[in-house]
Amino acid sequence: MKRRPFIAGNWKMYKTIDEALVLVSHLKEAFLEEKNVDVVVAPPFTALKVVSDQIKDSVIQLSAQDTFWEESGAYTGEISPAMLRDVGCRYVIVGHSERRRYFREDNEMINRKIKATLNFSLVPIVCIGESLEEREMGHTFNVIERQINECLYNLLPDEVKSLIIAYEPIWAIGTGQTATDLQAQEAHQFIRQLLSSLYDTHLANVVRIIYGGSVKPDNIGGLMAQPDIDGALVGGASLNAPSFIDIVRFERG
Numbered sequence: 001m002k003r004r005p006f007i008a009g010n011w012k013m014y015k016t017i018d019e020a021l022v023l024v025s026h027l028k029e030a031f032l033e034e035k036n037v038d039v040v041v042a043p044p045f046t047a048l049k050v051v052s053d054q055i056k057d058s059v060i061q062l063s064a065q066d067t068f069w070e071e072s073g074a075y076t077g078e079i080s081p082a083m084l085r086d087v088g089c090r091y092v093i094v095g096h097s098e099r100r101r102y103f104r105e106d107n108e109m110i111n112r113k114i115k116a117t118l119n120f121s122l123v124p125i126v127c128i129g130e131s132l133e134e135r136e137m138g139h140t141f142n143v144i145e146r147q148i149n150e151c152l153y154n155l156l157p158d159e160v161k162s163l164i165i166a167y168e169p170i171w172a173i174g175t176g177q178t179a180t181d182l183q184a185q186e187a188h189q190f191i192r193q194l195l196s197s198l199y200d201t202h203l204a205n206v207v208r209i210i211y212g213g214s215v216k217p218d219n220i221g222g223l224m225a226q227p228d229i230d231g232a233l234v235g236g237a238s239l240n241a242p243s244f245i246d247i248v249r250f251e252r253g
Helices: 017-030 045-052 081-087 097-103 107-120 132-136 141-150 159-162 181-198 200-205 217-224 243-248
Strands: 008-011 038-042 060-064 091-094 123-128 164-165 208-212 231-234
Touching: 008 091, 008 208, 008 243, 017 038, 017 060, 017 243, 038 200, 045 060, 045 081, 060 123, 081 107, 107 141, 123 141, 123 159, 132 141, 141 181, 141 208, 159 200, 164 181, 164 200, 181 200, 181 217, 217 231, 217 243, 231 243
Parallel strands: 008 038, 008 231, 038 060, 060 091, 091 123, 123 164, 164 208, 208 231
Antiparallel strands: none
Protein backbone atom coordinates (compact mmCIF):
# COMPACT_ATOMS: atom_id res chain seq x y z
CA MET A 1 0.00 0.00 0.00
CA LYS A 2 1.26 3.46 -0.93
CA ARG A 3 1.45 5.71 2.12
CA ARG A 4 1.96 9.47 1.90
CA PRO A 5 5.47 10.47 3.04
CA PHE A 6 5.65 12.39 6.32
CA ILE A 7 8.66 14.58 7.18
CA ALA A 8 8.68 16.42 10.52
CA GLY A 9 11.33 18.77 11.88
CA ASN A 10 11.75 18.72 15.66
CA TRP A 11 13.47 21.96 16.63
CA LYS A 12 13.87 20.85 20.27
CA MET A 13 15.08 23.66 22.60
CA TYR A 14 16.49 25.78 19.79
CA LYS A 15 15.39 28.98 18.03
CA THR A 16 14.22 32.22 19.58
CA ILE A 17 11.04 33.72 18.16
CA ASP A 18 12.99 35.84 15.68
CA GLU A 19 15.14 32.87 14.62
CA ALA A 20 12.05 30.69 14.23
CA LEU A 21 10.44 33.28 11.97
CA VAL A 22 13.52 33.46 9.76
CA LEU A 23 13.69 29.67 9.43
CA VAL A 24 10.01 29.16 8.73
CA SER A 25 9.96 31.98 6.17
CA HIS A 26 12.66 30.15 4.17
CA LEU A 27 10.72 26.89 4.43
CA LYS A 28 7.45 28.51 3.43
CA GLU A 29 9.07 30.01 0.34
CA ALA A 30 10.65 26.68 -0.61
CA PHE A 31 7.52 24.57 -0.15
CA LEU A 32 5.07 26.55 -2.25
CA GLU A 33 4.29 23.52 -4.41
CA GLU A 34 5.13 20.55 -2.17
CA LYS A 35 2.09 18.37 -2.83
CA ASN A 36 3.40 14.82 -2.44
CA VAL A 37 4.67 14.89 1.15
CA ASP A 38 3.34 16.06 4.52
CA VAL A 39 5.73 18.71 5.89
CA VAL A 40 5.58 19.41 9.63
CA VAL A 41 7.60 21.63 11.96
CA ALA A 42 7.73 21.40 15.76
CA PRO A 43 9.07 24.66 17.20
CA PRO A 44 9.57 25.25 20.94
CA PHE A 45 6.40 26.27 22.80
CA THR A 46 7.39 29.96 22.81
CA ALA A 47 7.40 30.11 19.01
CA LEU A 48 4.25 28.09 18.28
CA LYS A 49 1.93 31.08 17.84
CA VAL A 50 4.17 33.12 15.54
CA VAL A 51 5.04 30.09 13.43
CA SER A 52 1.36 29.12 13.29
CA ASP A 53 0.49 32.58 11.97
CA GLN A 54 3.33 32.44 9.44
CA ILE A 55 2.36 29.08 7.91
CA LYS A 56 -1.40 29.61 7.80
CA ASP A 57 -1.63 29.72 4.01
CA SER A 58 1.12 27.20 3.30
CA VAL A 59 1.48 23.42 3.05
CA ILE A 60 3.52 23.36 6.29
CA GLN A 61 1.71 21.94 9.31
CA LEU A 62 2.40 22.60 12.99
CA SER A 63 3.35 20.20 15.75
CA ALA A 64 4.11 20.63 19.42
CA GLN A 65 7.01 18.78 21.01
CA ASP A 66 5.06 17.53 24.04
CA THR A 67 1.84 17.95 25.98
CA PHE A 68 0.23 17.10 29.32
CA TRP A 69 -2.71 14.73 29.68
CA GLU A 70 -5.13 17.04 31.51
CA GLU A 71 -7.29 19.66 29.79
CA SER A 72 -6.67 22.29 32.47
CA GLY A 73 -5.79 22.61 36.14
CA ALA A 74 -3.08 23.44 38.66
CA TYR A 75 -0.19 21.86 36.75
CA THR A 76 2.51 24.52 36.82
CA GLY A 77 4.62 24.59 33.68
CA GLU A 78 2.43 22.22 31.67
CA ILE A 79 0.55 22.82 28.42
CA SER A 80 -2.64 20.96 27.51
CA PRO A 81 -3.80 19.53 24.18
CA ALA A 82 -6.64 22.08 24.23
CA MET A 83 -4.09 24.91 24.35
CA LEU A 84 -2.07 23.35 21.54
CA ARG A 85 -5.12 22.98 19.33
CA ASP A 86 -6.05 26.59 20.11
CA VAL A 87 -2.65 27.82 18.90
CA GLY A 88 -2.98 25.92 15.62
CA CYS A 89 -1.23 22.60 16.21
CA ARG A 90 -2.25 19.57 14.19
CA TYR A 91 0.31 17.14 15.65
CA VAL A 92 2.00 16.47 18.99
CA ILE A 93 5.23 14.55 19.54
CA VAL A 94 4.68 12.13 22.41
CA GLY A 95 7.24 9.96 24.20
CA HIS A 96 10.41 11.30 22.60
CA SER A 97 13.50 9.53 23.96
CA GLU A 98 14.73 12.78 25.49
CA ARG A 99 11.47 13.07 27.46
CA ARG A 100 11.90 9.50 28.63
CA ARG A 101 15.54 10.06 29.56
CA TYR A 102 15.54 13.48 31.21
CA PHE A 103 12.00 13.64 32.57
CA ARG A 104 11.48 9.97 33.41
CA GLU A 105 8.41 9.58 31.23
CA ASP A 106 7.26 5.98 31.09
CA ASN A 107 4.90 4.10 28.79
CA GLU A 108 1.91 4.61 31.09
CA MET A 109 2.39 8.38 31.05
CA ILE A 110 2.84 8.32 27.29
CA ASN A 111 -0.38 6.31 26.92
CA ARG A 112 -2.25 9.00 28.88
CA LYS A 113 -0.76 11.72 26.69
CA ILE A 114 -1.74 9.86 23.52
CA LYS A 115 -5.35 9.51 24.69
CA ALA A 116 -5.54 13.18 25.70
CA THR A 117 -4.09 14.27 22.38
CA LEU A 118 -6.61 12.18 20.44
CA ASN A 119 -9.47 13.56 22.55
CA PHE A 120 -8.72 16.99 21.12
CA SER A 121 -8.51 15.79 17.52
CA LEU A 122 -4.73 16.15 17.40
CA VAL A 123 -2.48 13.51 15.86
CA PRO A 124 0.13 11.98 18.18
CA ILE A 125 3.59 11.27 16.78
CA VAL A 126 4.40 8.36 19.08
CA CYS A 127 8.12 7.75 19.61
CA ILE A 128 9.52 4.32 20.44
CA GLY A 129 12.97 2.75 20.26
CA GLU A 130 15.73 0.86 22.03
CA SER A 131 18.96 1.92 23.71
CA LEU A 132 22.40 0.81 22.52
CA GLU A 133 22.65 -1.61 25.44
CA GLU A 134 19.28 -3.15 24.60
CA ARG A 135 20.27 -3.54 20.94
CA GLU A 136 23.63 -5.12 21.81
CA MET A 137 21.85 -7.58 24.13
CA GLY A 138 19.49 -8.57 21.30
CA HIS A 139 16.42 -7.07 22.99
CA THR A 140 15.40 -4.60 20.28
CA PHE A 141 12.18 -6.35 19.27
CA ASN A 142 11.22 -7.11 22.89
CA VAL A 143 11.60 -3.44 23.80
CA ILE A 144 9.58 -2.30 20.79
CA GLU A 145 6.82 -4.82 21.51
CA ARG A 146 6.55 -3.72 25.14
CA GLN A 147 6.45 -0.05 24.17
CA ILE A 148 3.76 -0.62 21.53
CA ASN A 149 1.63 -2.72 23.87
CA GLU A 150 1.86 -0.27 26.76
CA CYS A 151 1.78 3.03 24.86
CA LEU A 152 -1.22 1.98 22.75
CA TYR A 153 -3.05 0.28 25.63
CA ASN A 154 -6.86 0.50 25.32
CA LEU A 155 -6.76 2.50 22.09
CA LEU A 156 -9.47 1.75 19.55
CA PRO A 157 -8.42 0.58 16.08
CA ASP A 158 -9.60 3.83 14.48
CA GLU A 159 -7.48 5.76 16.96
CA VAL A 160 -4.41 3.68 16.18
CA LYS A 161 -4.99 4.22 12.46
CA SER A 162 -4.62 7.96 12.93
CA LEU A 163 -1.25 7.77 14.73
CA ILE A 164 2.18 8.46 13.34
CA ILE A 165 4.69 6.03 14.89
CA ALA A 166 8.30 7.20 15.01
CA TYR A 167 10.96 4.55 15.45
CA GLU A 168 13.96 6.32 16.97
CA PRO A 169 16.80 4.09 18.13
CA ILE A 170 18.06 5.99 21.17
CA TRP A 171 21.68 5.30 20.30
CA ALA A 172 21.23 7.27 17.06
CA ILE A 173 19.66 10.40 18.59
CA GLY A 174 22.02 13.36 18.36
CA THR A 175 25.06 11.09 18.14
CA GLY A 176 25.76 11.29 14.44
CA GLN A 177 25.22 7.53 14.28
CA THR A 178 22.41 6.31 12.09
CA ALA A 179 20.82 2.91 11.86
CA THR A 180 21.66 1.35 8.53
CA ASP A 181 18.85 1.23 6.01
CA LEU A 182 18.50 -2.49 6.73
CA GLN A 183 18.46 -2.04 10.53
CA ALA A 184 15.80 0.64 10.23
CA GLN A 185 13.72 -1.43 7.79
CA GLU A 186 13.87 -4.49 10.07
CA ALA A 187 12.51 -2.46 12.99
CA HIS A 188 9.80 -0.81 10.89
CA GLN A 189 8.77 -4.15 9.41
CA PHE A 190 8.56 -5.64 12.91
CA ILE A 191 6.37 -2.74 14.09
CA ARG A 192 4.03 -3.20 11.12
CA GLN A 193 3.81 -6.96 11.67
CA LEU A 194 3.12 -6.35 15.36
CA LEU A 195 0.28 -3.95 14.53
CA SER A 196 -1.11 -6.56 12.15
CA SER A 197 -1.14 -9.20 14.89
CA LEU A 198 -2.61 -6.82 17.49
CA TYR A 199 -5.25 -5.34 15.18
CA ASP A 200 -5.42 -6.36 11.51
CA THR A 201 -3.45 -6.22 8.29
CA HIS A 202 -5.38 -3.29 6.83
CA LEU A 203 -4.70 -1.15 9.89
CA ALA A 204 -1.03 -2.11 9.85
CA ASN A 205 -0.77 -1.11 6.20
CA VAL A 206 -2.43 2.26 6.80
CA VAL A 207 -0.35 3.47 9.76
CA ARG A 208 2.63 5.59 8.82
CA ILE A 209 5.88 4.58 10.53
CA ILE A 210 8.70 7.10 10.31
CA TYR A 211 12.38 6.96 11.26
CA GLY A 212 14.17 9.31 13.66
CA GLY A 213 17.88 9.30 14.40
CA SER A 214 20.46 11.60 12.79
CA VAL A 215 18.52 11.91 9.53
CA LYS A 216 20.39 14.03 7.00
CA PRO A 217 20.16 14.87 3.29
CA ASP A 218 22.75 12.20 2.46
CA ASN A 219 20.91 9.30 4.14
CA ILE A 220 17.23 10.15 3.63
CA GLY A 221 17.12 8.62 0.15
CA GLY A 222 18.26 5.19 1.31
CA LEU A 223 15.87 5.22 4.25
CA MET A 224 12.90 6.25 2.14
CA ALA A 225 13.65 3.51 -0.38
CA GLN A 226 12.72 0.92 2.25
CA PRO A 227 9.19 -0.51 1.93
CA ASP A 228 8.13 0.10 5.54
CA ILE A 229 9.71 3.52 6.14
CA ASP A 230 7.20 6.29 5.47
CA GLY A 231 9.11 9.39 6.51
CA ALA A 232 11.40 10.93 9.07
CA LEU A 233 11.44 12.77 12.38
CA VAL A 234 14.37 15.11 11.80
CA GLY A 235 16.32 16.76 14.62
CA GLY A 236 19.47 18.80 14.04
CA ALA A 237 19.16 18.87 10.26
CA SER A 238 15.75 20.56 10.55
CA LEU A 239 17.34 23.65 12.14
CA ASN A 240 19.01 24.54 8.86
CA ALA A 241 16.68 25.50 6.02
CA PRO A 242 18.73 24.11 3.10
CA SER A 243 19.28 20.72 4.76
CA PHE A 244 15.63 20.33 5.78
CA ILE A 245 14.50 21.37 2.30
CA ASP A 246 16.79 18.73 0.79
CA ILE A 247 15.37 16.08 3.14
CA VAL A 248 11.77 16.95 2.25
CA ARG A 249 12.70 16.80 -1.44
CA PHE A 250 14.34 13.38 -1.13
CA GLU A 251 12.59 12.15 -4.28
CA ARG A 252 14.40 14.76 -6.34
CA GLY A 253 17.83 13.76 -5.02
